Amino acid sequence: MSQIEPRRRIGWSAAPVVMVLAMGSWGCASLPKTGIETTGEPLNVEVRTETHTYVTQAKVGEVQHRDSSGRLVGTSSLYENQVGSYDVTRWQVFQGEEPIDDQDFFSIAGDTRTANEIADYRATGVSMNRVGIGLAIAGGAAMLAGIILGSSLSTKDEYGTESRPTWTTAAATGGVILGLVGGGVAWAGYARTKREHPIDDPQKAANAARRYNKQIGEMPEADEEEARPRRKRRR
Numbered sequence: 001m002s003q004i005e006p007r008r009r010i011g012w013s014a015a016p017v018v019m020v021l022a023m024g025s026w027g028c029a030s031l032p033k034t035g036i037e038t039t040g041e042p043l044n045v046e047v048r049t050e051t052h053t054y055v056t057q058a059k060v061g062e063v064q065h066r067d068s069s070g071r072l073v074g075t076s077s078l079y080e081n082q083v084g085s086y087d088v089t090r091w092q093v094f095q096g097e098e099p100i101d102d103q104d105f106f107s108i109a110g111d112t113r114t115a116n117e118i119a120d121y122r123a124t125g126v127s128m129n130r131v132g133i134g135l136a137i138a139g140g141a142a143m144l145a146g147i148i149l150g151s152s153l154s155t156k157d158e159y160g161t162e163s164r165p166t167w168t169t170a171a172a173t174g175g176v177i178l179g180l181v182g183g184g185v186a187w188a189g190y191a192r193t194k195r196e197h198p199i200d201d202p203q204k205a206a207n208a209a210r211r212y213n214k215q216i217g218e219m220p221e222a223d224e225e226e227a228r229p230r231r232k233r234r235r
Helices: 004-013 015-025 102-109 112-152 166-194 202-215 221-226
Strands: 043-066 072-095
């Protein structure tokens, strides 16, 4: 019986290790596919605003409760549902009628500085993801080592109280912290590479499209100041 208990403790304690490793490794980031060639078609920006509604409870009054002598013994609040709304602006860039990646869009438009900023932003995300995965794996290994060694090196005193070396507990605890930090960094890097618009500025994109379209003769010079993001229908 005494030989089974340590194994049981290890099995249950190893469960968080699996969670830490999974958290760090499931989201392996990669750069999106880019490199769309110029077709000579105009660049366009579709901007649309979506209105979302929600229901919330708002306090509209109070009711006083009194006893038979008229003394105030308590109050209760009255609530009613109220509908609120908020707007979400979404946008997408196109070459002709084909949706393309933001990095390709600015590259085609001749704004290499912005295209490089997007590329660097995403590359940093991939690096963060890789570092985070490494930290999560290292943290999980340290935690597992602390648990296993702590169980194998544990001793009991004459009263049957079990004790373990302090450093094994510290290793396990440090592994948990390191694994959680690594998982967070890995997720942040993954989200960075998957962000739809690394530079969330539709007007900047519209300006780039306007300049490019003028160069290829798709927009009269007189209309330059009045150019606005073009609204397009999705196919």
